[in-house]
Amino acid sequence: MDNIISANGLTKNFGRTVALDGLDLEVARGEVHGFLGPNGAGKTTTIRILLGLIRADGGTARLFGGDPWSDATELHRRLAYVPGDVTLWSNLTGGEVIDLLGRLRGGLNLAKKDQLLQRFDLDPTKKGRTYSKGNRQKVALVAALAADVELLILDEPTAGLDPLMEAEFRRCIEEDRLSGRTVLLASHILAEVEALCDRISIVRAGRIVESGTLADLRHLTRTTISAEIDRDASGLNGLPGVHNLVTRDHKVDLEVDSDQIGDVLSKVAALGVRSLISQPPTLEELFMRHYREDVPR
Amino acid sequence: MRSLVGTRQLVRFVLRRERLRLAIWVAALTVTPVGTASAFIGLYPSEVDRERLAATVGSNPALVSFLGPIYDSNVGALTAWRVGTIGSLLIGLMAVLTVIRNTREEEETGRRELLGSTVLGRHASLTAALVVASGAGLAAGGLIAMGMMGVGLPASGAIAFGVGFAAAALVFAAAAGVAAQLTEGAGAARGIAIGFVGFSFLLRVAGDGGEASGIGWLSWLSPIGWFTRLRPFASERWPVLLLFAGLALALGFVSYRLSSRRDVAAGVIPPRPGPATAAAWLRSPLALGWRLNRPSLFGWSIGLAVIGMVYGSVADGIGDMLDESPQLAQIFEQLGGAGGITDAFFATAMGIIALIATAYAIRSVLRLRVEEESLRAEPVLATATPRLRWVRSHLIYAVVGPVVMLAIAGAVAGVTYGAITGDVAGQARKVIGAALIQLPAVWVVVGVAMAIFGVLPRLTSVSWGVLVTCLLLGQLGQILQFPQWSLNLSPFSHIPRLPSADINLVPLLVLTAIALFLTALGMRGFQRRDVMS
Numbered sequence: 001m002d003n004i005i006s007a008n009g010l011t012k013n014f015g016r017t018v019a020l021d022g023l024d025l026e027v028a029r030g031e032v033h034g035f036l037g038p039n040g041a042g043k044t045t046t047i048r049i050l051l052g053l054i055r056a057d058g059g060t061a062r063l064f065g066g067d068p069w070s071d072a073t074e075l076h077r078r079l080a081y082v083p084g085d086v087t088l089w090s091n092l093t094g095g096e097v098i099d100l101l102g103r104l105r106g107g108l109n110l111a112k113k114d115q116l117l118q119r120f121d122l123d124p125t126k127k128g129r130t131y132s133k134g135n136r137q138k139v140a141l142v143a144a145l146a147a148d149v150e151l152l153i154l155d156e157p158t159a160g161l162d163p164l165m166e167a168e169f170r171r172c173i174e175e176d177r178l179s180g181r182t183v184l185l186a187s188h189i190l191a192e193v194e195a196l197c198d199r200i201s202i203v204r205a206g207r208i209v210e211s212g213t214l215a216d217l218r219h220l221t222r223t224t225i226s227a228e229i230d231r232d233a234s235g236l237n238g239l240p241g242v243h244n245l246v247t248r249d250h251k252v253d254l255e256v257d258s259d260q261i262g263d264v265l266s267k268v269a270a271l272g273v274r275s276l277i278s279q280p281p282t283l284e285e286l287f288m289r290h291y292r293e294d295v296p297r
Numbered sequence: 298m299r300s301l302v303g304t305r306q307l308v309r310f311v312l313r314r315e316r317l318r319l320a321i322w323v324a325a326l327t328v329t330p331v332g333t334a335s336a337f338i339g340l341y342p343s344e345v346d347r348e349r350l351a352a353t354v355g356s357n358p359a360l361v362s363f364l365g366p367i368y369d370s371n372v373g374a375l376t377a378w379r380v381g382t383i384g385s386l387l388i389g390l391m392a393v394l395t396v397i398r399n400t401r402e403e404e405e406t407g408r409r410e411l412l413g414s415t416v417l418g419r420h421a422s423l424t425a426a427l428v429v430a431s432g433a434g435l436a437a438g439g440l441i442a443m444g445m446m447g448v449g450l451p452a453s454g455a456i457a458f459g460v461g462f463a464a465a466a467l468v469f470a471a472a473a474g475v476a477a478q479l480t481e482g483a484g485a486a487r488g489i490a491i492g493f494v495g496f497s498f499l500l501r502v503a504g505d506g507g508e509a510s511g512i513g514w515l516s517w518l519s520p521i522g523w524f525t526r527l528r529p530f531a532s533e534r535w536p537v538l539l540l541f542a543g544l545a546l547a548l549g550f551v552s553y554r555l556s557s558r559r560d561v562a563a564g565v566i567p568p569r570p571g572p573a574t575a576a577a578w579l580r581s582p583l584a585l586g587w588r589l590n591r592p593s594l595f596g597w598s599i600g601l602a603v604i605g606m607v608y609g610s611v612a613d614g615i616g617d618m619l620d621e622s623p624q625l626a627q628i629f630e631q632l633g634g635a636g637g638i639t640d641a642f643f644a645t646a647m648g649i650i651a652l653i654a655t656a657y658a659i660r661s662v663l664r665l666r667v668e669e670e671s672l673r674a675e676p677v678l679a680t681a682t683p684r685l686r687w688v689r690s691h692l693i694y695a696v697v698g699p700v701v702m703l704a705i706a707g708a709v710a711g712v713t714y715g716a717i718t719g720d721v722a723g724q725a726r727k728v729i730g731a732a733l734i735q736l737p738a739v740w741v742v743v744g745v746a747m748a749i750f751g752v753l754p755r756l757t758s759v760s761w762g763v764l765v766t767c768l769l770l771g772q773l774g775q776i777l778q779f780p781q782w783s784l785n786l787s788p789f790s791h792i793p794r795l796p797s798a799d800i801n802l803v804p805l806l807v808l809t810a811i812a813l814f815l816t817a818l819g820m821r822g823f824q825r826r827d828v829m830s
Contacts, residue, residue: 048828051678051679053675053678053679053827054828054829055827072678072683073681073682074681076679076680076681077681079679081676083672083675083676083679085672086676087671087672089585089589090482090484091482091588091592092571092588093570093571093573095571095572095573095574095575096572096574096575096579096588098575099574100575100579100580101676101677103579103580103581104582104677104680104681104682105680106680123570124573124574125570125572126571127568127570127571129405129481129568130481130568140676143676
């Protein structure tokens with residue numbers, strides 16, 4: 001497979017703090033890859049290793065097939081980066097920063113820049129120190145999105161954006177996906193990842209605990225079913241794939257493994273269904289499950 | 298008094314933030330004069346020795362210009378003369394840095410807003426900064442007074458000496474309070490306030506150096522001049538304290554007036570919108586470095602040009618003083634002619650200018666760390682910019698900036714002096730040479746700062762300690778008879794004292810080689826280490 005990013009067993013310690021503990025990450029060409037995890041899980045550390053800003057203590061990382069540490073300069077021509085914490089030079093205007101970063105990268109699509117400035121409603125004539133957090137974020141976003149590069153690395157890019165701008169950001173990423181750009185999107189905003197990403201890697205305490213398409217991941221989880229039925233539901237007890245069965249009068253609540261859902265539903269139907277609510281697992285449940293349970297390290 | 302609600306808590310908070318820094322400042326400010334006094338006692342025990350010292354140095358117009366007049370030959374008066382000017386400069390610096398850091402810098406970073414949303418009066422933050430800075434000044438003054446009494450000097454002189462320090466701190470803190478209201482950026486506010494301290498110093502240098510040319514009154518316009526004229530240990534003139542009090546109150550009043558008229562985070566001078574697109578030349582790390590370093594390069598160059606002009610015009614008055622005293626002229630004749638004393642004056646003057654240029658150079662190296670720490674380096678290094686190219690884009694200001702500044706200051710001093718004496722070309726060449734020969738020593742300090750940045754980035758600000766060490770060794774080392782090996786530690790001690798001395802290439806080449814080695818070490822270190830905040 002044509003992987004833009006591939007990391008194997010990355011480790012990184014800061015003093016006694018273990019930031020990465022054998023992290024693996026594969027991002028294929030042309031996909032929007034969600035890199036999901038709470039604060040401090042190791043997302044930013046991974047990105048900084050991929051950018052060659054810090055060096056991994058162990059493991060290997062390849063970016064476009066090259067070494068992110070020793071080939072940094074050449075690799076950086078092919079990517080654009082939005083840091084999680086955007087600080088600007090206080091005496092440069094937003095417009096100057098956008099142009100400068102673009103030129104340092106080797107070029108900027110000017111038409112696209114103007115279009116993005118409008119879409120994000122950003123005033124490029126203000127000095128760095130006078131921007132609000134959201135506007136600083138927009139400066140970094142416009143600078144990255146307007147670059148003609150193969151890969152975007154975005155570290156919590158919508159922090160500080162209002163909902164309108166967040167929606168605009170999603171439209172931009174959708175367009176990038178269509179044009180075949182690869183995106184690594186680090187985030188802890190589940191709705192954003194759910195809406196945008198082809199594949200997802202969930203990181204916890206410096207390790208990937210789950211990786212795959214949203215459908216793959218859902219497959220590993222349970223669908224919640226609530227039904228009102230005519231007959232006695234005790235027959236459902238002990239069926240393969242059924243968990244947390246609760247029956248009260250004519251109501252039944254249960255969770256079912258996604259691969260058993262057909263069998264279980266037909267059994268429920270046989271009991272005379274009056275109403276039925278079925279909820280697919282959300283990313284949130286998936287996520288919470290990984291973070292509630294103690295994953296052995 | 299509503300506007301002061303919360304000041305007490307804020308004072309505690311500021312003290313908590315500043316405790317280590319202020320402790321070091323106060324300790325250094327106390328140890329320097331008290332140590333100098335006890336060294337004088339040990340080195341010049343008899344009245345005869347001291348009179349001879351006072352007569353020699355007191356009749357040296359260059360020293361009088363830099364350090365002020367000597368009013369008496371007792372140990373206290375000698376100490377006050379030797380460390381009074383530099384002490385009030387340093388305590389002024391402490392006051393300014395403390396006030397700006399806790400007012401404008403807090404606003405610029407937005408931390409002030411976090412506090413402002415709690416129960417906090419409008420003036421609480423300014424007041425707390427002024428209270429802490431003045432408090433540190435008072436503490437230093439009190440310790441100095443006790444220390445001077447401790448080494449056996451008369452109480453009234455010791456108290457005047459200590460109070461003078463505290464009064465200088467008060468005035469400069471209030472000046473910083475005004476500067477903090479003027480601009481949105483902390484850097485600019487700091488520049489204005491430090492400019493005020495430097496200007497006070499220059500007024501005194503011009504006044505005391507130009508006594509013979511009838512501009513002695515200039516010293517009376519300068520708080521640093523007042524400190525001298527308080528005359529500690531030489532029949533103190535207490536009413537001079539009223540001048541300090543008056544100026545401090547006036548500046549304090551202005552700062553509170555300005556503060557109540559403006560919004561939080563806004564300055565009195567409003568920001569203007571800038572260009573929507575970057576100029577065509579803004580396309581490389583070097584160009585970004587130019588854009589970021591340009592204001593400070595211009596500011597410092599102008600400041601040094603002004604200092605050069607003052608030195609150039611004072612130098613002529615020094616010649617005049619010799620004319621009035623045939624005996625002195627005879628002494629200097631033996632030392633190399635009447636030209637000898639102006640040459641010595643320029644050598645000393647350019648040494649001081651070199652230290653100021655070194656401060657600029659350290660600041661430029663430290664900007665690398667500031668950029669790294671504030672995460673602004675990260676987006677640049679994530680573009681196709683190699684690490685060393687980014688380092689060079691700032692380092693060039695540390696290396697070339699002092700060349701420009703020393704050349705300008707030397708040229709202005711030489712041309713000014715030459716215009717008065719009617720030998721512009723000759724004097725300019727001489728003084729520019731005296732200025733530029735300092736460069737290898739400046740570069741050694743740059744190398745030290747760069748090596749620390751590359752290898753031990755968290756300790757980068759220790760570089761300031763290197764500069765202060767050079768300053769103290771150069772200023773006090775000889776008169777306090779420090780051992781020669783310790784004097785040799787300062788790279789500046791190896792610089793030939795042009796224009797009168799011969800150029801010896803060996804130390805210059807060795808210093809340059811050391812500077813190159815240290816810089817290369819730092820670059821190599823940075824290339825191998827993590828970028829970290």
